Amino acid sequence: MKKVFYSSLLCLLLWSCGARIKQPFLTEQARIGENTTPENTVLGDVKPIEPVVVGVYKFRDQTGQYKQVENGTSWSTAVTQGATTILLKSLEDSKWFTPIERENVSNLLNERQIIRSTRNQYSNPNQQLSEADVLPPLLFAGIILEGGIISYDSNIRTGGAGARYFGTGASSEYREDRITVYLRAVSTSNGKILKTIYISKTILSQAISASMFRYVDVKKLLEVEVGMTQNEPKQLAVKEAIDKAVEGLIIEGIIDGLWLPEGGEPVVQQIKEAYAQELAEAERTKLYNRTFEDQRSKHGLSVKLGGALMDGDYSNNDLGYSFNANYKYLFNNPHWSFNLGTGYMELDRTGPPIDYDFTIDGNLEFIFLPYENLTPFVYAGGGTITNTSFENAEFKFQYGAGIEYLPVENIGIELFGEQNLTFSDNIDGVIQGQRDDFFWRFGLGINFYFGR
Incomplete structure (x- = not known):
C-alpha cells in the first residue's frame, strides 16, 4: 500500500509540473507578431531630422543550408527566405528610413503601365490631362542596402544533465x-560602400x-512520463x-555624419559615448558568450590558512x-603574476619539536x-625556512597548484597545495640517509585585489 501511495504522489507531482508548462490543449487565434526590438537601446527615442530614402533589392539567405532531420536532410x-521583407519592416519601424519597393519593382512598373494605358483608352482624346491624372514619378533611393544571412551554424554548443x-x-x-547577418549601405551616386x-x-x-518505471506490486507496473521541449x-x-x-547602421551613420538626429551635437555625443561602451563590451565578449575581461586588479593581498606535514x-x-x-x-600579461609572502607553521612529528617554523x-x-x-593555477619559486629568531636559515625550492574562484570582482577564494x-x-633534527628533508603545505586562502 505504501508503494502505491508514494507512486501516486510522484505521479501527482509530475502531472502538476506538466500543467505548469501550459500544454496547448486549445488552438490560438491570430495575433500581432512579437516585437523583438529591445526596449533599452543606444538609440532610444532619438528621431532623424529627415528620413533617408533607401532601396532594398534583395536581402536573403546566402547559406544554402537545408534543415537537418534525424534521418538525413x-x-x-x-532559415527563412523572407529576410528582405523583414528588413523592410525593420527600416519602416525605425522611422529613420523611407524604404521604397525594389524587390518586385517589375510588378510596380507593370501596374503603372496598366494605369497609363487605361487612362489613355478611356479619356477624351481632345481633352488635355490634368496634373491629378498624371502619375507622379517614382522615388529614387540615395542609398541601397545589400547583404544577407551569411551563416547558420547548428549545434555550436550542446549538453545536458x-x-x-x-x-x-x-x-x-x-x-x-548561431545565425550571422551582414548589412551594408551603398551610395547610389558613386557606388561607395558607406x-x-x-x-x-x-x-x-x-x-x-x-x-x-517500476513495479509497485507483483504484476503491477507503473510507468509515468512528462516533459517539455522549447x-x-x-x-x-x-x-x-x-x-x-x-540600429547599428543608424548609430554609425550618425557618428560619421551620414545623417543627423534631432537635438544636434549634444545628442550625437551622447550616442557616441553609449555606443563606445557597447563596442567595448562586444570586444570583450567572445564566442560562447565568454567575457574576456580582467577579473583581477594589478595588486593583491592574500591570507591563507591550512596544514603542514613534514616528510623527513x-x-x-x-x-x-x-x-x-x-x-x-x-x-601586463594577465596569465602571469609574482607572489612574495611570509608564513608561520608548526611541523609536528613524533619526537622533539622542529625548530624551523x-x-x-x-x-x-x-x-x-x-x-x-x-x-x-600553478606556481614555483624559492625561499628560506628558519626559526623566528632567524637562526639556521636554509634555502628551499617550492612548487604547487590550486584553484581560485572569484564570487565577485577582485575577491578570490583559492584552494592550494604545495611541496x-x-x-x-x-630540518627534523636527524641526519640519516642521502635524501634531504621536505614538507607539504595545503589549505584555503582569500585574495583581495586592488589598484588599476
Missing part, C-alpha cells in the same frame, strides 16, 4: 545554434523530461538580428598548522584562465 531551408535511480529520474538537454554592419544571434533549444523560433532570431543591424627521516609525522600572508603583483617565499604564478571566475624541497637533511 529535409528539402526545407534552415540527468539522473536515474531505481527506475525514477529526470533529464535536461539543450542545443544552441557602412558595413555585422551581427550574430544565438538560437536556443531546450528539453526537460521526468519519468518513472525551441526559439528561427524567424524571430533573424528578425532580432536584422533589427540590431539596422621519521616514519610517523603528525599534521600541523600553517599561516601565510602574500603580496601579489600581476603583470618561519618561511619567506617568492613565486612565479601562471593563471590558466585569467578572464574566468573559476581558474586553475617544499629543502637542501638540508637536518
Whole structure:
C-alpha cells in the first residue's frame, strides 16, 4: 500500500509540473507578431531630422543550408527566405528610413503601365490631362542596402544533465545554434560602400523530461512520463538580428555624419559615448558568450590558512598548522603574476619539536584562465625556512597548484597545495640517509585585489 501511495504522489507531482508548462490543449487565434526590438537601446527615442530614402533589392539567405532531420536532410531551408521583407519592416519601424519597393519593382512598373494605358483608352482624346491624372514619378533611393544571412551554424554548443535511480529520474538537454547577418549601405551616386554592419544571434533549444518505471506490486507496473521541449523560433532570431543591424547602421551613420538626429551635437555625443561602451563590451565578449575581461586588479593581498606535514627521516609525522600572508603583483600579461609572502607553521612529528617554523617565499604564478571566475593555477619559486629568531636559515625550492574562484570582482577564494624541497637533511633534527628533508603545505586562502 505504501508503494502505491508514494507512486501516486510522484505521479501527482509530475502531472502538476506538466500543467505548469501550459500544454496547448486549445488552438490560438491570430495575433500581432512579437516585437523583438529591445526596449533599452543606444538609440532610444532619438528621431532623424529627415528620413533617408533607401532601396532594398534583395536581402536573403546566402547559406544554402537545408534543415537537418534525424534521418538525413529535409528539402526545407534552415532559415527563412523572407529576410528582405523583414528588413523592410525593420527600416519602416525605425522611422529613420523611407524604404521604397525594389524587390518586385517589375510588378510596380507593370501596374503603372496598366494605369497609363487605361487612362489613355478611356479619356477624351481632345481633352488635355490634368496634373491629378498624371502619375507622379517614382522615388529614387540615395542609398541601397545589400547583404544577407551569411551563416547558420547548428549545434555550436550542446549538453545536458540527468539522473536515474531505481527506475525514477529526470533529464535536461539543450542545443544552441548561431545565425550571422551582414548589412551594408551603398551610395547610389558613386557606388561607395558607406557602412558595413555585422551581427550574430544565438538560437536556443531546450528539453526537460521526468519519468518513472517500476513495479509497485507483483504484476503491477507503473510507468509515468512528462516533459517539455522549447525551441526559439528561427524567424524571430533573424528578425532580432536584422533589427540590431539596422540600429547599428543608424548609430554609425550618425557618428560619421551620414545623417543627423534631432537635438544636434549634444545628442550625437551622447550616442557616441553609449555606443563606445557597447563596442567595448562586444570586444570583450567572445564566442560562447565568454567575457574576456580582467577579473583581477594589478595588486593583491592574500591570507591563507591550512596544514603542514613534514616528510623527513621519521616514519610517523603528525599534521600541523600553517599561516601565510602574500603580496601579489600581476603583470601586463594577465596569465602571469609574482607572489612574495611570509608564513608561520608548526611541523609536528613524533619526537622533539622542529625548530624551523618561519618561511619567506617568492613565486612565479601562471593563471590558466585569467578572464574566468573559476581558474586553475600553478606556481614555483624559492625561499628560506628558519626559526623566528632567524637562526639556521636554509634555502628551499617550492612548487604547487590550486584553484581560485572569484564570487565577485577582485575577491578570490583559492584552494592550494604545495611541496617544499629543502637542501638540508637536518630540518627534523636527524641526519640519516642521502635524501634531504621536505614538507607539504595545503589549505584555503582569500585574495583581495586592488589598484588599476
